[in-house]
Structure formats: structure tokens, C-alpha cells
Amino acid sequence: MLKRIFLPSIVIVLAYALWVNENFKVITFGVAIFLFGMVTLERGFKLFSGGALENILEKSTNKLYKSLSFGIITTTLMQSSSLISVLTISFLGAGLISLYQGIGIILGANIGTTTGAWLMALYGFKVDLMAYSMPVLIFGILFIFLRGKSLNGFGYILIGLGFLLFGIAYMKDGFEVFKDAIDLTKFAIPGLKGAIVFASIGVLATVIMQSSHATLIITLAALATNQITYDNSLALTIGANIGTTVTAIIGSFTSGIEGRRLAGAHFIFNVLTGIIAILILEELKFLTDKISYILSISDSDLMLKLAVFNTVFKVLGVIIFIPFLNKLILFLNTIFKEKNFSVKNIENIKFLNDEALEIPLAAITVLKKETEHLYHIAFKIISKGLSLNEDNVLSNMRSYDVIVAGPKNDGVVIDEAYMLGVQHIYDSILEFSTKAQLNANSDDIQKIYAIKLANRHIISAIKATRNLEKHMKLYTCSQNEYIKKYYNSMRKRLIKILRAINILLTADNRERQIRYFKKITKYISKAETLTNKRLNIEIRENRITNIMATDLISDNIYVQDIANNLFSVVKILFINDRSDIEKEKMDSKSEILKEDVLVVKDVKNSI
Structure with a gap:
């Protein structure tokens, strides 16, 4: 409103001065x-x-x-x-x-x-x-x-x-x-x-x-x-x-x-x-x-x-x-206070700003920071979907104790958090990326594309969590100890992966980074294979029902999708910036994308 009044006023005064x-x-x-x-x-x-x-x-x-x-x-x-x-x-x-x-x-x-x-x-x-x-x-x-x-x-x-x-x-x-x-x-x-x-x-x-x-x-x-x-x-x-x-x-x-x-x-x-x-x-x-x-x-x-x-x-x-x-x-x-994580303010953009678009390096940097922000939100949502307390997941507690302690009662609903916040941040990142590419050279455009791909993996992990949440809550509270054991096993595996990713991202020591990179790779490659023969035995001996077996197979795939997508984020966005690990595990930027495809194929074959 001020701009609409201010600019015409200046133009009128200037025109009058030039005339007189x-x-x-x-x-x-x-x-x-x-x-x-x-x-x-x-x-x-x-x-x-x-x-x-x-x-x-x-x-x-x-x-x-x-x-x-x-x-x-x-x-x-x-x-x-x-x-x-x-x-x-x-x-x-x-x-x-x-x-x-x-x-x-x-x-x-x-x-x-x-x-x-x-x-x-x-x-x-x-x-x-x-x-x-x-x-x-x-x-x-x-x-x-x-x-x-x-x-x-x-x-x-x-x-x-x-x-x-x-x-x-x-x-x-x-x-x-x-x-x-x-x-x-x-x-x-x-x-x-x-x-x-x-x-x-x-x-x-x-x-x-x-x-x-x-x-x-x-x-x-x-x-x-x-x-x-x-x-x-x-x-x-x-x-x-x-x-x-x-x-x-x-x-x-x-x-x-x-x-x-x-x-x-x-x-x-x-x-x-x-x-x-x-x-x-x-x-x-x-x-x-x-x-x-x-x-x-x-x-x-x-x-x-x-x-x-x-x-x-x-x-x-x-x-x-x-x-x-x-x-x-x-x-x-x-x-000027930072706001805490909640459904009401999850939609806040923390790093993207118009000034950064003027300088390609700044644009890429804020894109990475905003992607980290989205990853941390995804971590909270994944913890919620697994009925776990995110603080306990990152603590030194045993996996069993984290599971027993249960979820954090913060009132956050995954669907609500996704619609109010995650989707908005993701859309903003894509829009900002498009604008950033206008001033970027070919190398910068490749980096921006990699960041967009990392965000896509984050969204895929969240969507897999949304699909998993219903059965996870149902069967982890079930009176059937057999099905409960299967779902707790999946939770333990994801706890290990989430912890390893957090340590890798925060570690400054080269050897520690490489060690945890290998650990994550091992956790993902050793996915629990649910064969028909094994499930048939469980059903025949009345340990689980046919419906439970069907749910278990689909949810095991969702768990693997979560793990695989989060690891892809690490490889694309974070590991690629750390030259020591990059030399250890990758020869070029294109190999990042190749590894994503190979990991997905391995996971599908194991399942």
C-alpha cells in the first residue's frame, strides 16, 4: 500500500520540478x-x-x-x-x-x-x-x-x-x-x-x-x-x-x-x-x-x-x-526469536531468501541448509510414525529401551504436519531452485539438480512413513507377541540407521565419517527377508494371520524405502560435500545417481 502511494508521489513531484x-x-x-x-x-x-x-x-x-x-x-x-x-x-x-x-x-x-x-x-x-x-x-x-x-x-x-x-x-x-x-x-x-x-x-x-x-x-x-x-x-x-x-x-x-x-x-x-x-x-x-x-x-x-x-x-x-x-x-x-517445532509453525522457511538468488554460491548454500531443515523435520515425522521419541532415538539408550519408552506426546499428526508444513517447504525449495538456475552455470545447475533429487528422497521417506504409521501403531500394541516382535525388529533397524546418519552428519573426524557410512550401508544391505515359506509356517502354526502376513510384507517394503531414501539424501547432499568420503566412496557426481539405482535394485531383490 505504501509503495503504491510513495512511488506515484515521487514521480508527480519530480515531473513538476522538471517542468517548472x-x-x-x-x-x-x-x-x-x-x-x-x-x-x-x-x-x-x-x-x-x-x-x-x-x-x-x-x-x-x-x-x-x-x-x-x-x-x-x-x-x-x-x-x-x-x-x-x-x-x-x-x-x-x-x-x-x-x-x-x-x-x-x-x-x-x-x-x-x-x-x-x-x-x-x-x-x-x-x-x-x-x-x-x-x-x-x-x-x-x-x-x-x-x-x-x-x-x-x-x-x-x-x-x-x-x-x-x-x-x-x-x-x-x-x-x-x-x-x-x-x-x-x-x-x-x-x-x-x-x-x-x-x-x-x-x-x-x-x-x-x-x-x-x-x-x-x-x-x-x-x-x-x-x-x-x-x-x-x-x-x-x-x-x-x-x-x-x-x-x-x-x-x-x-x-x-x-x-x-x-x-x-x-x-x-x-x-x-x-x-x-x-x-x-x-x-x-x-x-x-x-x-x-x-x-x-x-x-x-x-x-x-x-x-x-x-x-x-x-x-x-x-x-x-x-x-x-x-x-x-x-x-x-x-x-527476533526462532520458533520451536510444532504443527502451527512447521511451515516456516528458515533459510531461503531472495538476496541469496543474486549470488549462485549463496543460493546453493541456502538450498542445502533448507534441505537439512526439511530432513530434520522428516526425522521427527519418521520417529512419530514409528511411535518413538525422537530425542530418545538420538540418545545412547538401547534400542529396546527406546521402544519401551514409546512416542513423544507432542500432538503432532503426520498428515497434518505434512499438509501444513512439509509440502510448503518442499514446494518453496523447488520454486527457489528454478529461480536459482537462471543465474547459474552448468556446474551449479548440476548441484541444484542434486539438491532437488535429495528433497525428492526426503518426501518419499515421509510418504513411506505415512503408509507405515497405521499398522505400526496397531501391531506394536498388539497382544500377539509374534507380530509385535516383527514390527519391533523393523523399528530397531531404523533406529540404528537414523542414529548412524545423525553421527555421520555431525562428525568432523574423517575416519568416523567413513566408519558410519559403511555401517549405514551394512544396515541397509542386511534387510530382513520375509520369504513365503517362512510366513506360511507362521500362519500354519497360528502365530500370525493371513492379514498380518500381508501387512508385514508391505510394511517391510515401506521400512526399506525409508532407509533407502534417507541414505540417498546422505549420499547426494552431504557426502558429496565431504571430499575425503567422496574420494573413498565415489569417483564422480554421476556415480551418486548410479549408486541410488543400485541400492534400490538390491533392496527390491532382497525383499
């Missing part, structure tokens, strides 16, 4: 070209990185100083904190980095944005940017027509840079023309009131353009042509920094719980540092003057002093915030 003032067209054209350059630059870096940026993020942010450095360096190179924010939210949602690391990256990116102001203040308004933008654009166009993802990415980077320079040049010329028609310094407001008013303008401008960098460049252009006062430019800079949080909040609506926590941290940091900066503006100006004097920046060079101020207040904000990071995370965890 011819000179305003030059400035707004420069802003439009600048924003288009930023979008193109981001696209280029996404293509050009080829996964390198994501790999660096995954490996080099385990310490606060590393995550801060990553944010500073990457934002300095790319001049786009929004790209870094998207990347951070994606990997945070995928569980590759912690919230603590994510906040560190965002704080570093906040400092990294200051380098753009320095470059513009030092060179941007003292050289002919139009002359430099043209050759950059020419070579950029040339590269995007060459074959190769990296070359195309480099081409888009050059085009983005060219349009950035082009846009800045037009903004500068626009304010030069504009000052002859209207003197904006007449609207300058001194003191705290002026700081609040112009900070609010900075917030609004950043929300409209979705770029604090663009707001800062406009501020520098206006200051360079003496269209705003120095004091008001400082307030605009503070407002631009606060305005970036709106973009983060909007982006977090489609994110998981961790993405919302990160957006909350971003909002709290930027708003509080902005408020503090406004309240101590005079002190910050004094500190800026002192640092400018040390750097030999003259009092008349207001653009460089603005760059100094921008750096001072952002670095100071980070320094103030760092001691309170753990308390901030505790507060965010309290506000």
Missing part, C-alpha cells in the same frame, strides 16, 4: 545516470567475482577485525555497500557466517563508503570527468560483447564506472547552472534546528534514491558550487547515513530470521550514531578541524573537510559500538 525549472533537468539527469552506473557496477562485480568474493567472505571473517577489514576493503573497491549487504545477508542466512561476523562486515562497509567522498573531494570536481568517462564507456561496451563471464563482468564494471563519472559531471554542471537561477544558501538554517532539518532531507533523499553514496555526491556537488553551507552539508551527510537503514529494513522483509537481525543491527547502529552525531555536531566539527589541520587541509577546502567529517563520525560510531556488540546480539536474539 529547466536547470533542474541537468541535475536530475546526472543523478539518474549516476544511479544507473551504480546498478551496472554491481552487476559487473557479481559476474566478475565468479565465486571468489563469496569464498573470501566465507573464509576470512572469523574474527571481528577480519570482518571489519572485509567490509572496508570490498566497499572501497566496489563503491557499493548495498552489494556487500546483500552478500552478507545471503551468507548469514545460509549459516556460513555468524551474526557477530555479519555485523562486523556491515560496520566495515559503513567506513568503506567514506572512500568515495575522499576520491570525489580530491579529484572528482577538479578534473574533466566527462573526458575520462567516454573512453571507459567505450572499452566497457567492447568487453561485454566478448565471450566469457569474467570478460562480460569486467565490461559491466567499466560501464558502471563510466556512468558514475558521467553522472557526477552532469550533477556538477547542473549545480553550476542552478546557482545562477536560485541561491539555495538563502534557505540555510543554523544551529540544532538546521542540523535536524537537513539531516531529515538527507534521509529522504537516500530513501528515494536507495543510495547514500548518491546523496553524498549530490551534497559534495552542491557544496562545490556554494549552493549549501558547510554546516548544512554535514547534517545532510548524517541524514544519508541514517537513510541507508531503510533499504536494509525493506530488504529484510524477505530474509530469514538472521537477515532481520542483521537489518535490526544496521538500523540501530546507523540511527544511534546519527543521533549522537547531531547532538555533538559542534564537537565533531572541532575534531574535524583539528584533523584537517594535521592533514594540511585549508579551512577553505570545504569538500575535503566534509570527507574528513564523514570519516570521523563513522569511525567514531564503530569505536563506540564495538564494546556493546555482544549485548546488541543478545537484544536482537530476544526481539
Whole structure:
């Protein structure tokens, strides 16, 4: 609703401004070209990185100083904190980095944005940017027509840079023309009131353009042509920094719980540092003057002093915030709580988020995490279908004691859980996979297909459990000890398999992983064979009825289906990511699918 009102209002106001003032067209054209350059630059870096940026993020942010450095360096190179924010939210949602690391990256990116102001203040308004933008654009166009993802990415980077320079040049010329028609310094407001008013303008401008960098460049252009006062430019800079949080909040609506926590941290940091900066503006100006004097920046060079101020207040904000990071995370965890497993909230998607679709590695990672989530739900459902307590299944209790202890009385009904949750998560994974394939290369598409296949196996295991549940409840409570023994034997076998899978998935030791992989293989290959001869003896001696024998045969197949499908999930999704086991058991990705077929054939033959 807000978007429907907000966007048309902006369009109407902009159209009116362009109509009443011819000179305003030059400035707004420069802003439009600048924003288009930023979008193109981001696209280029996404293509050009080829996964390198994501790999660096995954490996080099385990310490606060590393995550801060990553944010500073990457934002300095790319001049786009929004790209870094998207990347951070994606990997945070995928569980590759912690919230603590994510906040560190965002704080570093906040400092990294200051380098753009320095470059513009030092060179941007003292050289002919139009002359430099043209050759950059020419070579950029040339590269995007060459074959190769990296070359195309480099081409888009050059085009983005060219349009950035082009846009800045037009903004500068626009304010030069504009000052002859209207003197904006007449609207300058001194003191705290002026700081609040112009900070609010900075917030609004950043929300409209979705770029604090663009707001800062406009501020520098206006200051360079003496269209705003120095004091008001400082307030605009503070407002631009606060305005970036709106973009983060909007982006977090489609994110998981961790993405919302990160957006909350971003909002709290930027708003509080902005408020503090406004309240101590005079002190910050004094500190800026002192640092400018040390750097030999003259009092008349207001653009460089603005760059100094921008750096001072952002670095100071980070320094103030760092001691309170753990308390901030505790507060965010309290506000944004994870929900426990139940029928009412089983349908919640935990990891899939739109930001991850921008980066293939992130998309594949969140798909795997969401599949793990679905597997854990399937584990609970399977335990329920076997009339077992899932906590006891994973404990060190003897299988017999797990069976005697019985099910967990949580009120979860398998059919209800499936319809309300499992189906929704499965459909979401398939939909997300389809979208992820649009930006993926051939190798990534194969990985995504394997993940989809793993999810299909999970669903098959759940469906087999649904078919098994009725007879399992009936015969495990039967007065007939013979049929009860058969069904308890099947439960014992599945308990062993579920435990072995859990240990394998959580083990970090290579030998332990391989040992339990072999154990699962042995448990599955030693399926209990129910021959007609054996069942005929049981029936002839009145131990079981014909109906019991028929049910037993079909349910034994369901048990084998559950075991086989869960093991297929392990092979396709988890084992394939663990290189040591992969070398031990598989030679290629295609062999994963071959093993699935062979296991199924072996099971059918044994039955």
C-alpha cells in the first residue's frame, strides 16, 4: 500500500520540478545516470567475482577485525555497500557466517563508503570527468560483447564506472547552472534546528534514491558550487547515513530470521550514531578541524573537510559500538526469536531468501541448509510414525529401551504436519531452485539438480512413513507377541540407521565419517527377508494371520524405502560435500545417481 502511494508521489513531484525549472533537468539527469552506473557496477562485480568474493567472505571473517577489514576493503573497491549487504545477508542466512561476523562486515562497509567522498573531494570536481568517462564507456561496451563471464563482468564494471563519472559531471554542471537561477544558501538554517532539518532531507533523499553514496555526491556537488553551507552539508551527510537503514529494513522483509537481525543491527547502529552525531555536531566539527589541520587541509577546502567529517563520525560510531556488540546480539536474539517445532509453525522457511538468488554460491548454500531443515523435520515425522521419541532415538539408550519408552506426546499428526508444513517447504525449495538456475552455470545447475533429487528422497521417506504409521501403531500394541516382535525388529533397524546418519552428519573426524557410512550401508544391505515359506509356517502354526502376513510384507517394503531414501539424501547432499568420503566412496557426481539405482535394485531383490 505504501509503495503504491510513495512511488506515484515521487514521480508527480519530480515531473513538476522538471517542468517548472529547466536547470533542474541537468541535475536530475546526472543523478539518474549516476544511479544507473551504480546498478551496472554491481552487476559487473557479481559476474566478475565468479565465486571468489563469496569464498573470501566465507573464509576470512572469523574474527571481528577480519570482518571489519572485509567490509572496508570490498566497499572501497566496489563503491557499493548495498552489494556487500546483500552478500552478507545471503551468507548469514545460509549459516556460513555468524551474526557477530555479519555485523562486523556491515560496520566495515559503513567506513568503506567514506572512500568515495575522499576520491570525489580530491579529484572528482577538479578534473574533466566527462573526458575520462567516454573512453571507459567505450572499452566497457567492447568487453561485454566478448565471450566469457569474467570478460562480460569486467565490461559491466567499466560501464558502471563510466556512468558514475558521467553522472557526477552532469550533477556538477547542473549545480553550476542552478546557482545562477536560485541561491539555495538563502534557505540555510543554523544551529540544532538546521542540523535536524537537513539531516531529515538527507534521509529522504537516500530513501528515494536507495543510495547514500548518491546523496553524498549530490551534497559534495552542491557544496562545490556554494549552493549549501558547510554546516548544512554535514547534517545532510548524517541524514544519508541514517537513510541507508531503510533499504536494509525493506530488504529484510524477505530474509530469514538472521537477515532481520542483521537489518535490526544496521538500523540501530546507523540511527544511534546519527543521533549522537547531531547532538555533538559542534564537537565533531572541532575534531574535524583539528584533523584537517594535521592533514594540511585549508579551512577553505570545504569538500575535503566534509570527507574528513564523514570519516570521523563513522569511525567514531564503530569505536563506540564495538564494546556493546555482544549485548546488541543478545537484544536482537530476544526481539527476533526462532520458533520451536510444532504443527502451527512447521511451515516456516528458515533459510531461503531472495538476496541469496543474486549470488549462485549463496543460493546453493541456502538450498542445502533448507534441505537439512526439511530432513530434520522428516526425522521427527519418521520417529512419530514409528511411535518413538525422537530425542530418545538420538540418545545412547538401547534400542529396546527406546521402544519401551514409546512416542513423544507432542500432538503432532503426520498428515497434518505434512499438509501444513512439509509440502510448503518442499514446494518453496523447488520454486527457489528454478529461480536459482537462471543465474547459474552448468556446474551449479548440476548441484541444484542434486539438491532437488535429495528433497525428492526426503518426501518419499515421509510418504513411506505415512503408509507405515497405521499398522505400526496397531501391531506394536498388539497382544500377539509374534507380530509385535516383527514390527519391533523393523523399528530397531531404523533406529540404528537414523542414529548412524545423525553421527555421520555431525562428525568432523574423517575416519568416523567413513566408519558410519559403511555401517549405514551394512544396515541397509542386511534387510530382513520375509520369504513365503517362512510366513506360511507362521500362519500354519497360528502365530500370525493371513492379514498380518500381508501387512508385514508391505510394511517391510515401506521400512526399506525409508532407509533407502534417507541414505540417498546422505549420499547426494552431504557426502558429496565431504571430499575425503567422496574420494573413498565415489569417483564422480554421476556415480551418486548410479549408486541410488543400485541400492534400490538390491533392496527390491532382497525383499
